[in-house]
Amino acid sequence: MAKLPTCRWGIITTGLISSWFVADLVLPRPDAKAHHIIQAIGASSLRKSQAFADTHLKDTPHHKPALYGSYAEVCADASVDCVYIGSPHGVHARDCLAAIAAGKNVLCEKAFAINASEARSVFDAARRAGVYVAEAMWLRHRPLVADLRKLLYEEKVIGDVFRATSDFQMYVDMKNAPATSRYRDLELGAGSLLDIGIYPLTWALLMLDSKLPGDGNGEGEGEGETPRIMAAQSFVEGIEVTTSIVLHYASSGRQGVVTSTTERKKGASQIVATIDGTDGFVEVEGGAPSHPKSFTVYPKWTGDEKPQGKRYDYESAQQGFIYEADNTALDLAAGRKESAVMPWSETIRVMEIMDEVRRQGGCVYPRERV
Template sequence: MIASWFVSDIVRNPATHRDEHEVRHIVQAIGSSSIAKAQEFVKDYIPKEGPHKPAVYASYEEVYNDPNVDIIYVATPHSLHMKNTLDAIKAGKHVLCEKPMAINAAETKKMVDAARAKGVFLMEGSVWTRFFPVAKELQKLIHNDKAIGTVRRAFLDFAQDRPFDTLPSDSRGRDPKLGAGVLLDMGMYTLTWASMVFHSNLKAKDAGQEHEQPKVVSRMSLNGGADEMSTVVLEYPKSHAQAICTSSYLSTTNHEFGLVEGTDGSIGIYGETTSKPGGLVLRVKGKEPQRMDFPVDGWGLFYEADAVAKNVRDGKTENESMPLDESMRVMRIIDEARQQNGLKYPQE
């Protein structure tokens, strides 16, 4: 599903769609389990009137070895991310890998080490939310303008009403062998928002290490070897602050899915989903609330794709807004949360 959203976004003309004149995206090749599936994907998501038709392959290896391909977008189930990414890196390709980068920090480190050794670009995708203009504005209000004073609490939620018992037993969302569970699926976004709230500078080599690192407390509701509901509390004792990050397959998130509280006010974050934010409400004490809308035409994955294209063009191997050490840091938080709840995947 996410692959179709991504392709639907990047086939739009950047110049006419969003006044972006520095980059353009070409879907050079599609790899699937069969030629028929790849052709069906092209039929459904690549415009017929477009100037370029991608090559279709019945294996991922053929995509990796296509000399016309610059960067691989990995959108397979979580448990396959490491293998697919390592294979692409071995072939000398840059990689944008869907979130989560892998199922644990150990796998993520192998991917990061391989990319750095090969000198290719690697970034964890679908923390695409970081690249939305509304996310940039939130960080500006909190870290630069100090619009709500010192941040004390953040509440962040992502929930969709799709219980495990409504999903096929072998689905990506339910099957532990595929890295199932709500934390890796949707909780990643709540942790991403928490990172943007409490970690202002990710450009440093150690991704936010100049900031206090949180203590992690977690509770999960497990069902069939995966988490159907998850709560992760990030406690910052020195800063006297907390982030409460919740995710669930048993309810639906409110339109205002996030709230950041400070000493001088608060900021509400709202949108279609937690992964596709649409605006902010700035509530400063003693003043009328200020609503800021940031409409998005499409899914918003093009913001991420544009940033990655510029990085590759400029010879960079990491993105400053989402460096590899940040992927490692967040994955260690997830590992700690899973360990506290006894959630272990079969391949671990």
């Protein structure tokens, strides 16, 4: 472990996503690529920080993090190498800019910001400060995704990819949710698209783009193509609750069908994405598009019965945050300022696509009306 790069993390906010991130980092593993230390925890009160540590770090007595009652104290802690931001996406830009102003490296949860303009302002600040900033889209860092892209675009196991679909569904009782809930507060970026729709959108981009940063597979490494977008959105009491998107790639004719809703409860296990090719198809299985656990490659379905497929299983003790944490630690050790997997240009591309979806669908956040 002494030979591995070490990253001392400062955790901002103590909600569910931060608890998942920390839980992954403290689990022991024989194939570790980096040494992770929870150096500091910051919340809106010291009581919340203490409760978080008592709950999620009780089995890691070898290191006690500094506990703070504000985010600013985490950013000011000289022992923190990188700040992990797990706040609602409506305040991501604010929290990123505060960390950057303090000279900290940043790994910020998705969606990276409310819109592409906010994301650009963060990256501009990071460039001026000379610090590392990356969007924590953990799906892109998973070995499952890298292996699947290799099969699709290097080995071409299903021929030429021509379509991908993904749907994320969950139920939120919007009418009875408090006005301060992140599911209802438009200042926090309420709506299905930025919260959960970004995952099926990411699946479509991952499966339909032959070129993506950081993979080097298939037809080469580079920036993804921005597809033509056709979108519709529905609302409950002014909050976007359902989004449907069709993506069309002019260069290849590939199509993606992306949907998200907070109006329907999902099952415990489901097919979270499908990829269709000229010689077969792939089904990705998991609890949700954010939590893929396996995929199955099938030959072309020509008869009445579903053909036999080959399953690739990626069950792990960790949920999957460890991969983005490892890559961040490796990036920092190498002196990089951007993620090789999710560089700034890719975050901007995704934000621009979601901006266009919202433009067509009619979802506007209050600060965008100014």
